[in-house]
Amino acid sequence: MRHALLGALVLFLVQGCGEEGDDGVGEYGIDFPHEVTISAERALVAATGEILERPNFKESDLVTYKSTGVKITSGCPVKNTECMPLHVCRPSPQSLPLTFARFEDVCRDQPQDDETSTILDAVENMGFTVRLNKSQGVARFWVKSIEGSGASARLTLVYDIE
Numbered sequence: 526m527r528h529a530l531l532g533a534l535v536l537f538l539v540q541g542c543g544e545e546g547d548d549g550v551g552e553y554g555i556d557f558p559h560e561v562t563i564s565a566e567r568a569l570v571a572a573t574g575e576i577l578e579r580p581n582f583k584e585s586d587l588v589t590y591k592s593t594g595v596k597i598t599s600g601c602p603v604k605n606t607e608c609m610p611l612h613v614c615r616p617s618p619q620s621l622p623l624t625f626a627r628f629e630d631v632c633r634d635q636p637q638d639d640e641t642s643t644i645l646d647a648v649e650n651m652g653f654t655v656r657l658n659k660s661q662g663v664a665r666f667w668v669k670s671i672e673g674s675g676a677s678a679r680l681t682l683v684y685d686i687e
Contacts, residue, residue, distance in 0.1 A: 649668055
């Protein structure tokens with residue numbers, strides 16, 4: 526009897542209490558908001574936080590490319606000319622991107638079908654939303670920091686799937 530109670534207690538502690546998602550951990554085992562550092566010429570699968578070692582636009586939600594700064598594009602279901610829409614947080618389409626002091630302040634605007642799928646030159650502290658390609662839903666991103674440029678660029682992003 527004592528062993529059965531001890532076993533049940535251990536199982537309870539390992540599994541945790543409450544329903545899945547009560548503690549902020551998603552179905553893939555990562556916490557949201559999630560922070561990730563990604564280099565140029567890589568791709569991100571948002572739901573799992575997995576970083577792909579090459580810019581595979583079909584198998585990812587977000588892709589980084591080397592350029593004079595840092596180029597970010599959304600994932601593409603079929604070909605890289607028809608990618609998912611991406612919305613940059615800014616007052617108007619012609620305005621410079623807004624910057625935010627923290628992730629919680631990033632806009633929650635849904636990307637529209639006619640919006641771009643590319644940020645030509647990412648800016649530190651900017652925010653944007655992306656309709657996800659590989660994962661489900663829309664993700665909200667904040668560029669927490671940028672180190673380097675071109676091939677040596679590294680971005681730290683904070684994001685959540687909404």
